[in-house]
Amino acid sequence: MNKSTNSISEFHPDHHGYYGMFGGAFIPEMLYRNVEELRTQYLQHMNDASFQKDFQDLLRDFVGRPTPLFYAKRLSEKYGTQIWLKREDLCHTGAHKVNNTVGQILMAERLGKKRIIAETGAGQHGVATATVCALKGLECIVYMGEKDMQRQAPNVARMRMMGAKVVPATSGSKTLKDATNEAIRDWINHPEDTHYIIGSVVGPHPYPDMVARFQSVISEEIKWQLKDATGNEEPTHVIACVGGGSNAAGAFYHFLESVSVELIAVEAAGEGVDSGKSAATTALGTPGILHGSKSLLMQTADGQVVEPHSISAGLDYPGIGPLHAHLHTSKRGKYLHATDEEALEAASELSRTEGIIPALETAHAFAVLKKMQWKPSDRVVICLSGRGDKDLATYMEKLK
Amino acid sequence: MNRLENLFQNKSKRVLNMYCTAGFPELNSTLEVMRSLQRHGADLIELGMPYSDPLADGPVIQESSAKAIANGMTIQVLFEQLKNFRNEISLPVILMGYMNPVLQYGFEKFCADAAACGIDGLILPDLPEYEYEKFYAPILKQNNLSFTFLITPETSAERIQKFDALSSGFLYAVSSSATTGSQQNNDGVEAYLKRLQSMKLNNPALVGFGIKDKASFNRACTYTNGAIIGTAYIQALNQGKSIDETTHVFITSITNNQYLF
Ligand SMILES: Cc1ncc(COP(=O)(O)O)c(C=O)c1O
Numbered sequence: 001m002n003k004s005t006n007s008i009s010e011f012h013p014d015h016h017g018y019y020g021m022f023g024g025a026f027i028p029e030m031l032y033r034n035v036e037e038l039r040t041q042y043l044q045h046m047n048d049a050s051f052q053k054d055f056q057d058l059l060r061d062f063v064g065r066p067t068p069l070f071y072a073k074r075l076s077e078k079y080g081t082q083i084w085l086k087r088e089d090l091c092h093t094g095a096h097k098v099n100n101t102v103g104q105i106l107m108a109e110r111l112g113k114k115r116i117i118a119e120t121g122a123g124q125h126g127v128a129t130a131t132v133c134a135l136k137g138l139e140c141i142v143y144m145g146e147k148d149m150q151r152q153a154p155n156v157a158r159m160r161m162m163g164a165k166v167v168p169a170t171s172g173s174k175t176l177k178d179a180t181n182e183a184i185r186d187w188i189n190h191p192e193d194t195h196y197i198i199g200s201v202v203g204p205h206p207y208p209d210m211v212a213r214f215q216s217v218i219s220e221e222i223k224w225q226l227k228d229a230t231g232n233e234e235p236t237h238v239i240a241c242v243g244g245g246s247n248a249a250g251a252f253y254h255f256l257e258s259v260s261v262e263l264i265a266v267e268a269a270g271e272g273v274d275s276g277k278s279a280a281t282t283a284l285g286t287p288g289i290l291h292g293s294k295s296l297l298m299q300t301a302d303g304q305v306v307e308p309h310s311i312s313a314g315l316d317y318p319g320i321g322p323l324h325a326h327l328h329t330s331k332r333g334k335y336l337h338a339t340d341e342e343a344l345e346a347a348s349e350l351s352r353t354e355g356i357i358p359a360l361e362t363a364h365a366f367a368v369l370k371k372m373q374w375k376p377s378d379r380v381v382i383c384l385s386g387r388g389d390k391d392l393a394t395y396m397e398k399l400k
Numbered sequence: 401m402n403r404l405e406n407l408f409q410n411k412s413k414r415v416l417n418m419y420c421t422a423g424f425p426e427l428n429s430t431l432e433v434m435r436s437l438q439r440h441g442a443d444l445i446e447l448g449m450p451y452s453d454p455l456a457d458g459p460v461i462q463e464s465s466a467k468a469i470a471n472g473m474t475i476q477v478l479f480e481q482l483k484n485f486r487n488e489i490s491l492p493v494i495l496m497g498y499m500n501p502v503l504q505y506g507f508e509k510f511c512a513d514a515a516a517c518g519i520d521g522l523i524l525p526d527l528p529e530y531e532y533e534k535f536y537a538p539i540l541k542q543n544n545l546s547f548t549f550l551i552t553p554e555t556s557a558e559r560i561q562k563f564d565a566l567s568s569g570f571l572y573a574v575s576s577s578a579t580t581g582s583q584q585n586n587d588g589v590e591a592y593l594k595r596l597q598s599m600k601l602n603n604p605a606l607v608g609f610g611i612k613d614k615a616s617f618n619r620a621c622t623y624t625n626g627a628i629i630g631t632a633y634i635q636a637l638n639q640g641k642s643i644d645e646t647t648h649v650f651i652t653s654i655t656n657n658q659y660l661f
Contacts, residue, residue: 016530026499028456028525029550030574032559171462172452184455191554289500289526290453302474303504304452 011256011323011332017205017293020330022322025204027292030188034196035292037111039206045110046103046213058102059217062135063092065099069225069381074353081374084229085356085384086222088247093158095359095386096215096247098128101197103214105132108195115139115194119183121148121176121243122314122361123155124386125199130164140164143182145175148313154390173307176243176317180291200244201321204292208249208321215250222381223254230379239264240383241365242335243279243314245321247385252333262334264372265324266364268310269337277309281320282328282335290318295325311340311394312360314386338367344398346370347388359386360394403492404520404546404569407443408604408625415626416617416655417444417606418633419496421464422481423473424450425637430473430481431488433637436647438491441655444606445489446523446628449475449497456525460631460638475505479513486518494521494548494569507536511543521546521569529566537566548572553592557599564601571605573624593623617654629654 010020017023017039027035045051059065067087076083088096101118108116116133119142120126126142133140142159146168149156159166169178180202187196201208201215219238227233238255240248242265255261270278278284281296288297290305298306298318310316320328327333338346347363350356358366362385374380388395407415418437422430430447437445450465450473457465475497485493495514502510502524514522522545527536529549540547546569551560553576563571573596575589596605607620608628620627636650637643 024531025528026526026531027528029555030456030552032528032552033554171459171466177453181453181455185458188456191552287503289498289503291455292526297500299500299504301504302476303501304469305500 011327013205013209017209019322019326021287022293022295022325023205023208024294025292026289026294027204028188030191031184031204033191034187035204041111042107042206042210045107051106051110054106055103059099063098063102064090065217066221066225067091069222069229071229072354075350078353079369079374080376081378081380082376083380083382084226084235085354085382086218086251088218088383088385089356089358089362089387093124093128093131094389095124095128096218096250096383097125097199098131099217099250100199100211100214100246101125101128101132104195104197105136105138108138108197109136111195113193113195115141115190116197117141117143117183117186117194118197118199119143119176119179120199121145121179121316122312122359123148123152123159123390124314124359126164126166127155127158129197129199130159130162133164134162141186142166143169143179143186145169145173145179147174148176148179151394152313152390153393175308175313177305177308184291200246201249201323202244202291202293202319208293208323211246212249212253212323215246216253218247218250218383219252219254222251226379226381232379234258234261235379235381236260237262237264237378237380238383239266239365239368239380241266241315241361241385242320242324243317243361244319245324247383249321249323251381251383256332263327263332264334264336264368265327266368267320267335267337268312268315268343268364269339270309270311272339273337279308279310279316279318280337281318283337285320293322295322296320296328311343312364314359314361315364336368336371338364342367344395347395348399356384357388358384359388360391362386402520402544402546404494407492408570411443412604412625414621414655415443415604415606416441416651417446417626417628418442418651419446419448419628419630420633420637421448421450421461421468422478423468423471424464424634425467427471427473427477428481429643430478431485432643433647434485434489434493436644438489439644440648440651442491442651443626445491445493446496446630447493449478449495449501451498451501454498458631460634464634475501475510479517482517482519492520493518494523494546495519496523499524499526508539511539511545515543515545519545521548523548523572525550529562532566550574553588560596560599560601564603567603569603570625571601571603572628573605573607575607575609575611575620590619590623593620597623614654
């Protein structure tokens with residue numbers, strides 16, 4: 001048998017949450033009880049038949065799954081290959097984020113929690129959290145960087161309309177990292193009744209694994225949908241953008257052990273990797289600890305976290321989930337990046353070629369089409385993680 | 401016997417541990433603050449190594465950390481400042497900080513350099529006991545540095561026993577599950593501290609988080625060996641008066657006995 005068979009667990013965390021040298025749970029004692037409760041219970045709940053039924057029902061009836069796998073004919077012709085788009089933009093609320101929040105709200109119910117907190121960057125995770133809280137009648141507090149509240153104003157309005165309280169994070173770069181700090185502090189201050197719905201495959205173990213499992217529905221569907229379309233369930237390439245890395249983790253999940261499937265992750269290079277205004281963690285980061293796990297991190301030589309930059313709030317994060325740090329260093333995944341400019345161009349191209357306006361985050365994934373050599377026989381799946389309505393103000397300003 | 405053990409052997413009640421962020425209010429005020437703390441009656445000094453993302457801290461210590469980083473404070477600069485501090489400071493001094501800057505400096509080098517300066521112990525709140533036991537405990541031991549674990553009202557008796565066995569120096573009893581500087585509910589805190597007292601731990605325990613004045617200090621001292629004050633002192637330093645005068649007035653307001661009868 002080839003190597004991929006005996007390394008079934010190589011891309012899944014060990015008992016302490018390690019993917020290779022990355023992961024773990026670097027949390028202060030004040031968080032221990034909540035994180036430990038989750039760690040000891042998450043798999044048991046997720047494997048429970050009634051949990052699975054509730055989860056599958058909500059994914060179908062509330063989220064609108066399965067989402068289509070759409071053959072992008074004109075884009076395929078343009079690049080001389082075969083390109084399918086996994087339409088996560090057609091999920092309820094407009095992005096993949098809701099796959100995770102639906103799962104986590106069921107988890108919070110099983111754990112008996114009454115109060116839900118979340119961080120958000122682009123606001124998509126905040127909206128997806130506010131949505132499930134309204135659905136279940138639970139209190140919802142969302143921390144969002146002050147800068148992001150301005151550049152993603154429509155999502156702030158959506159959260160508030162669904163009854164969530166949106167609290168600005170005013171420290172640091174006033175973006176996703178700072179919102180995450182505030183959410184963690186809130187959790188420390190509310191140890192009894194609160195569940196923290198983290199929005200990506202980051203944070204202390206078991207979050208990266210739990211969120212990846214909830215998002216894995218993306219690749220589960222890709223497999224049978226591609227088989228229906230082509231007779232072969234494996235693409236040659238899967239491309240996804242990476243902020244913390246949840247849509248990429250979901251799109252890669254069921255292909256991690258299939259070494260013939262090339263996994264391509266795209267980070268935000270901001271104004272350029274060497275410009276000092278970037279969020280390309282794999283290019284600029286070194287091993288470090290942020291938000292409870294060891295991973296790759298953009299930091300100074302003294303270990304202070306560097307403030308990142310990206311035009312897209314959802315990718316404007318100085319870290320990356322530990323699974324991705326492991327995929328990158330083990331070379332199982334290929335980690336590329338696209339600049340603000342390239343993402344804007346790609347957003348425009350997709351809009352005009354296929355009639356789909358992507359989120360700015362998602363546009364980064366499309367920007368690498370230009371950077372690779374394609375063969376007509378390639379079967380390329382791009383995770384279209386979200387729709388671009390929230391970014392219209394930026395598009396109108398930048399794409400005049 | 402190191403300075404910490406010595407302290408607790410000679411003083412088992414009303415031990416006052418004062419926290420201050422290194423490099424705050426000015427880059428070069430670290431030693432001046434330590435001198436004033438020693439002169440005006442602190443028993444123990446906890447020096448905070450500033451970090452950009454201090455998760456266990458509230459806004460006041462966060463801001464002092466941001467200011468210290470902006471002032472140019474790094475671990476390297478701190479060790480430079482502390483090179484000869486033992487010529488004038490005899491109090492036990494421990495360093496408190498977060499794992500990431502320490503890891504970047506190199507954990508072994510960090511411990512060796514800290515010990516060489518005359519540092520007595522460490523508090524690293526985001527270093528969990530699994531990692532501590534597996535990788536780091538031998539390095540601390542080698543350098544004769546004590547290590548303090550945090551316990552909270554939510555920490556089980558079993559875990560407290562475990563931390564007591566793993567800790568040396570003292571245990572840090574977080575007075576409520578909260579970030580530093582938070583307000584607290586007094587009844588709950590008393591019940592928790594009583595429970596701790598009844599456990600007959602090997603290590604002394606100091607109460608921290610939310611201790612801000614004489615009343616909260618006295619309450620903490622009823623059940624434990626003393627308390628840690630950080631946020632309230634940083635706030636006092638923020639007033640911008642002379643460090644020595646501020647420290648004198650602050651410590652006197654906590655420890656003087658004139659209202660006690
Ligand atoms: C549409 C969309 N795609 C991607 C991301 C990035 O998150 P992740 O890397 O966890 O998928 C976000 C985050 O806000 C998003 O809204």
